[in-house]
Amino acid sequence: MEKTRETLKEAFVFAKKSGLESIDTYCEMLKKAYNDYIDKESEKLLNDNE
DSSP states (O other): OHHHHHHHHHHHHHHHHHTOOOHHHHHHHHHHHHHHHHHHHHHHHHHHHO
């Protein structure tokens, strides 16, 4: 959990430095990145089981 908290903090600092205006925009980007990651990992697992 602590690692997740640190990662989110780093990502938030990066977003602020990058000039993202809205935290909502940033959250949408995080959600998309997370969903893409889950899709890729799921696909890998499915391919490994075949």
